[in-house]
Amino acid sequence: MDKNANYPFRTPAYVVDEQRLTDNLKILRNIALEADCKILLAQKAFSMYSLYPLISDFLSGTCSSGVYEAQLSSDKMPGRENHIYSAAYNPDDFAHIVKICDHIVFNNFKQFSQFYPQIRRSGKSRKIGIRINPEYSEVKTEIYNPCSPMSRLGCRIEDFPEALPDQISGFHFHTMCEQGADVLERTLKHVINKFGHLMVYPQITWLNFGGGHSITQPGYDIKKLIDIIKRTKKEFNTEIYLEPGEAVAQNAGILVSRVLDIVNTKSGKCAILDVSPACHMPDVLEMPYRPPVLGGFEPNVKPHTYILAGPTCLAGDICGTYSFAEPLAPGTEVVFCDMAIYTMVKNNSFNGMKLPSIYTKNTSGDYSVIKRFAYRDFMSRL
Numbered sequence: 001m002d003k004n005a006n007y008p009f010r011t012p013a014y015v016v017d018e019q020r021l022t023d024n025l026k027i028l029r030n031i032a033l034e035a036d037c038k039i040l041l042a043q044k045a046f047s048m049y050s051l052y053p054l055i056s057d058f059l060s061g062t063c064s065s066g067v068y069e070a071q072l073s074s075d076k077m078p079g080r081e082n083h084i085y086s087a088a089y090n091p092d093d094f095a096h097i098v099k100i101c102d103h104i105v106f107n108n109f110k111q112f113s114q115f116y117p118q119i120r121r122s123g124k125s126r127k128i129g130i131r132i133n134p135e136y137s138e139v140k141t142e143i144y145n146p147c148s149p150m151s152r153l154g155c156r157i158e159d160f161p162e163a164l165p166d167q168i169s170g171f172h173f174h175t176m177c178e179q180g181a182d183v184l185e186r187t188l189k190h191v192i193n194k195f196g197h198l199m200v201y202p203q204i205t206w207l208n209f210g211g212g213h214s215i216t217q218p219g220y221d222i223k224k225l226i227d228i229i230k231r232t233k234k235e236f237n238t239e240i241y242l243e244p245g246e247a248v249a250q251n252a253g254i255l256v257s258r259v260l261d262i263v264n265t266k267s268g269k270c271a272i273l274d275v276s277p278a279c280h281m282p283d284v285l286e287m288p289y290r291p292p293v294l295g296g297f298e299p300n301v302k303p304h305t306y307i308l309a310g311p312t313c314l315a316g317d318i319c320g321t322y323s324f325a326e327p328l329a330p331g332t333e334v335v336f337c338d339m340a341i342y343t344m345v346k347n348n349s350f351n352g353m354k355l356p357s358i359y360t361k362n363t364s365g366d367y368s369v370i371k372r373f374a375y376r377d378f379m380s381r382l
């Protein structure tokens with residue numbers, strides 16, 4: 001190990017800080033208590049199940065986007081609420097979903113009609129919801145906008161049947177992405193305008209406000225959120241669910257990498273790292289966005305500017321250009337911030353890249369290895 005290294009493990013590695021995760025979870029639990037609502041972990045953002053015992057001390061359960069997430073919830077957070085939504089269920093999986101999920105949200109009434117008989121025959125009491133598309137979203141990034149004209153996500157009011165089937169007890173909407181309580185307030189107005197006449201007690205007993213709430217970001221208006229929830233509960237006499245992903249583990253993890261080589265490009269020096277945006281932080285390329293780097297500034301703010309890039313053969317496997325106070329050299333650690341969410345769950349081993357190890361840092365500052373990956377993890381999927 002390099003004697004200059006700040007971290008006592010090999011790179012690349014994700015490190016999730018339990019204190020920071022707990023800080024987020026406390027904020028969420030306080031909201032749930034004050035507003036008398038339920039908050040679920042959206043596993044699609046963060047599925048690090050070694051921390052599910054901690055998370056389940058603070059949240060009511062999980063929501064899943066696919067059958068394996070639902071299974072993980074059933075295995076690793078047993079006895080807590082297990083919600084699922086999918087744009088279309090696979091008939092091969094549905095019997096199992098009925099077995100393990102207590103809330104099942106359908107994307108439209110065709111899906112409901114196709115699968116409801118299986119729920120009835122199972123004899124299990126399952127809460128059934130419909131995802132609605134209020135056709136109002138303030139999401140500017142098209143790839144994340146569930147209300148775009150091409151969106152298949154959720155049922156528009158014009159596609160509702162004349163009479164709401166009486167097995168439906170809840171509605172779900174998810175139209176936000178990294179947004180504040182003011183956006184929720186405006187969205188809810190549209191939801192109520194379009195669907196409020198259907199949100200009638202005693203048939204409708206729960207509403208799910210989805211994810212995309214930046215609750216654990218500084219400046220988020222928590223009081224407004226609590227007011228909105230209380231108001232809606234009172235107006236419609238329903239239970240309210242939130243299912244944040246990002247907000248649960250926001251800023252709770254880092255990705256520690258190391259410089260392998262420095263090369264010259266026509267646009268300046270490039271530090272080739274042992275991590276790849278394409279493999280290990282895919283949202284950097286998909287969204288796209290510029291990930292924060294510890295001690296990294298905008299280009300030319302500090303004396304030493306580098307393009308940070310992965311070692312793969314993908315020309316565009318680039319994080320961005322950053323400047324540093326000290327020069328980078330082979331062996332220098334480069335730390336990417338806010339890397340707990342939408343990373344481990346999206347990892348791939350394109351180019352035969354290694355998957356980063358997963359560590360936790362406990363409240364005393366000690367690191368524990370949760371998982372190390374090897375060749376077999378690459379091979380076993382092919």
Ligand SMILES: *Cc1c(COP(=O)(O)O)cnc(C)c1O
Pocket residue numbers: 042044045063065085174176177178210211212213243244245246247
């Ligand atoms: C993605 C998603 C979430 C979580 O979104 P965040 O932006 O991570 O809070 C919750 N519910 C549904 C239906 C989703 O698709």
